């Protein structure tokens with residue numbers, strides 16, 4: 008009996024081994040069919056050469072009148088008594104034009120949120136996308152996430168990404184107030200944007 012078993016041992020061993028091999032290969036096949044991450048050369052997606060572009064435009068923030076382009080959507084009980092309007096949150100869909108006049112050619116829109124996030128100065132958290140409409144840039148976007156100390160001469164905000172022609176974008180936007188109307192609080196801001204992209 009013991010002899011019969013021992014003569015079967017190689018058979019069991021072979022059975023166990025082949026089962027292991029089958030399980031290993033089928034698991035491996037499943038893994039390759041649902042690959043999560045694959046190394047890729049940039050050229051394969053058409054990213055050949057990184058470029059640096061300078062964009063120049065004017066941003067129109069209209070808060071007064073019947074057709075405001077930026078509207079206050081939230082505030083705290085203490086916002087109105089805060090010297091920095093701390094807690095005010097606005098949504099904007101501000102036109103971007105090639106020149107400073109409101110009638111100048113539209114090149115895009117700044118869509119997003121600005122919020123008074125400083126207790127000591129007029130300092131805005133800016134979270135927005137430039138949605139471009141002009142020529143080859145039509146449909147491409149740049150995403151800004153930054154601090155905007157509105158009363159400073161030049162404010163700098165990081166460009167954290169982009170889409171379309173601006174895939175893999177990074178850079179910075181410099182804002183300079185062109186006109187500020189203290190009565191209506193409407194503003195025109197000149198922007199110089201420097202961006203690396205492909």
Ligand SMILES: *[C@@H]1O[C@H](CO)[C@@H](O)[C@H](O)[C@H]1NC(C)=O
Pocket residue numbers: 082083084085087
């Ligand atoms: C703050 O002031 C605005 C405009 O003056 C007013 O509409 C709003 O109700 C005020 N908010 C609070 C919380 O008092």
Ligand SMILES: *[C@@H]1O[C@H](CO)[C@@H](O)[C@H](O)[C@H]1NC(C)=O
Pocket residue numbers: 140141142145146
């Ligand atoms: C931008 O693209 C949209 C949608 O494709 C199109 O309707 C619009 O006419 C284009 N605008 C310009 C200025 O090319």
